[in-house]
Amino acid sequence: MHYRISSSNPSSRTIEIEFFLTGVSSPTVELQLPAWRPGRYELQNFAKNIQRFEIFDQNGNPLSFEKITKDRWRVQTEGASELVARYTYYSNTVNAGTSFADDRLLYINPVNLCLYADDRLHEPCTLELVIPDTWEIACGLKPTAPNLLSATDFYELVDCPLIASPELQHAEYKVGETAFHIWINGAIRPDWERIKRDFQRFSEVQVQLFGEFPEKDYHFLTLILTTPFYHGVEHRNSTMLVLGPNDEGEGLYTDLLGVSSHELFHAWNVIRIRPAELLPYDFTKENYFTTCFVAEGVTTYYGDVMLRRSNVFDDAAYLKELQVLLKRHFEANGRAFQSLTESSWDLWLDGYDKGVPNRKVSVYNKGATVALILDLHIRRKRNHARSLDDVMRLMWERFGKPFIGYTLDDYRAVAEEVAGEPLDWYFDRCIFGNEPLESLLNEYLAFVGLSLESDAADQGSAPAVFLVQIDGSEGLEDRFRWLTNQR
Structure with a gap:
């Protein structure tokens, strides 16, 4: 399964997705969009944000499909060996579980907008971002080429949010053999020495409690807003944090420490x-x-x-x-x-x-x-x-x-x-x-x-x-x- 994500008109708050499914051999295929996301145990019905939905074969010919539940589509493959679903996703909200785009940011929680086929959940996935070459990507997924990320399966894909922006700030520290990355996007000047010192301290005591860390690396993905906000969501080898306001005061720093320590324990x-x-x-x-x-x-x-x-x-x-x-x-x-x-x-x-x-x-x-x-x-x-x-x-x-x-x-x-x-x-x-x-x-x-x-x-x-x-x-x-x- 391969996904190509872009936002050609970010002011419209729409994100464009192309989903490529190869190796199709059955007369029908059912495509599902997640109804909820890990870390928040309620139905959020992400399909309500889809504006336009089309499906084609590998030659660009439209294929017939019908919606059989609120977030599931049955496609008539008509002998096609590959399917391409093209759709747009609207998001005008920023929190630690959403997706969002503007002219300086592409923020994606794949669980919001990535389709899947039931019998393909354990197959490798790739995620391609259509972004300027000068932008940097913060994500727990491994890059395999410029602007291309890979996941071992769908479960890993949707448990790895990402931030892409030309304004990402980054610091790194290590605990044992594990590399920890702190990514911050927002109008703020981080005190990196203080942040790295304090993050390393609480990371070390958590690793000491369990005796080991479950992953080879870990990413604190942080969006700093201009308005008051406090939200974090745990993920496989990362956490998504949204905080504000960006006044650089002690309140913001205490919030950053509190939510980061909480989310790391979720690892x-x-x-x-x-x-x-x-x-x-x-x-x-x-x-x-x-x-x-x-x-x-x-x-x-x-x-x-x-x-x-x-x-x-x-x-x-x-x-x-x-x-x-x-x-x-x-x-x-x-x-x-x-x-x-x-x-x-x-x-x-x-x-x-x-x-x-x-x-x-x-x-x-x-x-x-x-x-x-x-x-x-x-x-x-x-x-x-x-x-x-x-x-x-x-x-x-x-x-x-x-x-x-x-x-x-x-x-x-x-x-x-x-x-x-x-x-x-x-x-x-x-x-x-x-x-x-x-x-x-x-x-x-x-x-x-x-x-x-x-x-x-x-x-x-x-x-x-x-x-x-x-x-x-x-x-x-x-x-x-x-x-x-x-x-």
Whole structure:
């Protein structure tokens, strides 16, 4: 499968795609456009952005086709050995999961706009960009010729976004044998020495936790906007980040660190340590699963912890981020009806919308909160000799490294193995239940000299919460090994 992508009139916000399918031998071929993208578990129906759609044989003769679902076409091949689909894709939105073109940028998430045939998913793919020779390309895919990228199969292709521009800025650092690339596009002057130092620090502690990095290289692809924005999406050997505004202040830099550390942790957790229901991805429909509290909650928890362990954050900076996390859960949906497993399942329904009040919880915020509880429970029981680190290492060794997919029961079994005891209370209260968690959380926060306090709430509203240090806590520095040392 070969794709040629261009934008001859970028002011129209249209991207032109030619899809070449060779080796055709059947009387009909069905072409599918993905209905959703990895990293956001909701149907996005990318086919709604297609303006013009035509199909030809290798000689340029039009072929008959019909649309048989909202994003699937059946083509009558009429003996053709090759098909060429030509279509335009409209995109006027920039976030970490879209595609966009203007006169100085071609930004592509291939999952938005690349067709495929079901029986060809595991065949090699090539992606050709029609861009000026002076433009540079930032992407996790390997270049095989100027402006030509190759993927081992469709799954790799659609898990590798790209930025092409004459204004890309680039820096590189290494951790072991792995090369890490930082790409920035936008009106900003990066402090590269600071960025490389801090990125190398948090990358090193993440690699140390798992003992190895899954890929030979990794790319932080960053678009900086003039307006406030914060979004990141994980990919196989890259992440797509969209941030703003481009004021070059500490707020922007803190956002860059936070989202980058979070997304890098995904290189293990969900890219490789993946729920069995998502392996392989079925791009035609919902892929329901109940463990997004592991995929996103544990990752959210570790994203900031890794910044503290690497000394990119000090204690105060970390505790500030932890307070933000806890406020987001307890003030927004601490009394919500659904459990984490129910809200994970319902991501496909309304997980990314505000939705009905007090119905669902955030798999990110509550998921990170209960990851903190589990980590502190294991550390308290084992005096820091074991921790959630051991859980994630075993998940990597047993499921991520062999890439076989895990179930909720698998995660529970590993957690109980590390804890050295049944964890019925934890899963019943934190994962399957919907009870408020303030008192349980405070039981474990006290172990590290912290407390979650709240003010008096107005009738019908949630109380505001505040994370405070307990006065006179003994051995606080020793207890803070939770933040400063890996297990």
